[in-house]
Amino acid sequence: MRKQKKFLEETKYRDLTDYNVTFKDVYNEWLEFRRNKFKQTTFYAFKTRIKKHIITFLEKYKLHYIKINDVLKWRDNILNINITLQQRNRIITDLKEIFDLAELVKANPKKYTNALDGKVITTLFFEPSTRTRLSFESAIQRLGAKLISTENAKSNSSSTKGELLEDSIRVISGYSDAIIMRHSYNDAAERAAKLSTVPIINAGSGKGEHPTQSLLDAYTIRSKKGRLDNLKIAILGDLIQGRTIHSLINLFSLYENIEFYALSMKHLELPEKYVKIIENKGKLTTKSKGACALNIGKLNIII
Numbered sequence: 262m263r264k265q266k267k268f269l270e271e272t273k274y275r276d277l278t279d280y281n282v283t284f285k286d287v288y289n290e291w292l293e294f295r296r297n298k299f300k301q302t303t304f305y306a307f308k309t310r311i312k313k314h315i316i317t318f319l320e321k322y323k324l325h326y327i328k329i330n331d332v333l334k335w336r337d338n339i340l341n342i343n344i345t346l347q348q349r350n351r352i353i354t355d356l357k358e359i360f361d362l363a364e365l366v367k368a369n370p371k372k373y374t375n376a377l378d379g380k381v382i383t384t385l386f387f388e389p390s391t392r393t394r395l396s397f398e399s400a401i402q403r404l405g406a407k408l409i410s411t412e413n414a415k416s417n418s419s420s421t422k423g424e425l426l427e428d429s430i431r432v433i434s435g436y437s438d439a440i441i442m443r444h445s446y447n448d449a450a451e452r453a454a455k456l457s458t459v460p461i462i463n464a465g466s467g468k469g470e471h472p473t474q475s476l477l478d479a480y481t482i483r484s485k486k487g488r489l490d491n492l493k494i495a496i497l498g499d500l501i502q503g504r505t506i507h508s509l510i511n512l513f514s515l516y517e518n519i520e521f522y523a524l525s526m527k528h529l530e531l532p533e534k535y536v537k538i539i540e541n542k543g544k545l546t547t548k549s550k551g552a553c554a555l556n557i558g559k560l561n562i563i564i
Contacts, residue, residue: 353515356489360480370403377406383437384410385429386464387444393464393474397441409436427456434458468502475508482562490516494562497524500531506564510535514542521545522560 366373382401386394394412401408426449433440434457441462442453447469454461465471483489494513496506500523513519521539523531539545557563 349515356476356479356512356515359476360483363480364484373404375405377401377404380406380438381436382406382408383433383440384408384464385433385440385442386410386412387442387449388465390443390464393443397462397464406438426452430457430461465504467504469504470508470511471504472508472512474505475512478505478509478564479512486561489513491518492516492561493520493522493559494564495522495524495560496531496564499529500525500535501529506531507535509564510538514538519544 384394384397384401394410398408398410426444426446430440430453437459439460439462440453440457441464442450443464443466444450445467446452447467450461450463450466450470463470463472465474479489482492486492492513496503496509500506510521513521519539519542521544523545525531536545
């Protein structure tokens with residue numbers, strides 16, 4: 262057992278090979294081994310089996326080694342392990358402060374026209390965007406900051422010459438006080454945040470998340486309903502690729518007595534990851550036969 266763990270912690274790779282697997286596979290292999298499902302497996306067989314998974318992760322993030330603690334940390338993030346009550350309360354307090362500040366800005370916008378005076382903000386969009394990009398750029402200028410921007414970084418930046426996202430972020434973070442980024446990769450914001458010397462604001466990442474839009478939705482719900490708990494929420498449409506819905510589910514998992522009603526075509530149903538989050542924190546009802554299947558009268562919110 263000691264040899265296997267040492268292998269995961271210390272082995273370095275130079276010959277990186279492309280395999281279509283994820284870091285989750287690394288953890289699953291390790292977990293299965295620890296559960297003695299491979300009692301007859303030699304160390305060499307174990308090493309060969311797990312090496313292909315680690316290689317892929319190293320290649321994806323341009324790393325040279327991996328530690329078992331990183332595997333366990335990744336596992337906790339992916340599986341959405343329950344946060345402590347103290348963490349939950351802190352996040353809810355932070356959200357309240359953001360929404361309260363938004364109310365103050367809305368009530369007296371002229372008071373905040375120089376709130377970001379002297380700051381430089383970058384909007385870095387690797388995907389097409391109209392409303393999200395322009396709303397950010399409008400807010401930046403209304404708050405008194407300077408703006409530097411690339412509208413279509415996927416085709417109008419050094420990425421077309423093979424520059425990695427990590428390399429771009431290292432350089433751009435030296436130009437800016439914050440970076441607002443949209444990218445086609447689900448994990449792009451997380452990768453950028455690990456290297457950036459300034460805050461990264463996620464303006465949409467692949468099919469995964471769109472946290473700033475979910476903040477706006479939550480702020481609107483609070484403004485109209487006066488609360489963010491004890492709500493019955495219907496989520497409709499393309500739930501498998503709806504990154505705004507995914508972020509909204511994560512946000513509302515912080516609050517009590519939330520019921521979700523998911524309505525979609527069969528092939529566009531909510532991914533299992535988010536189903537589990539709802540089931541752990543609240544209640545989920547799924548429908549796939551049209552709006553008539555929902556009792557509209559008992560809902561508080563339809564998204």
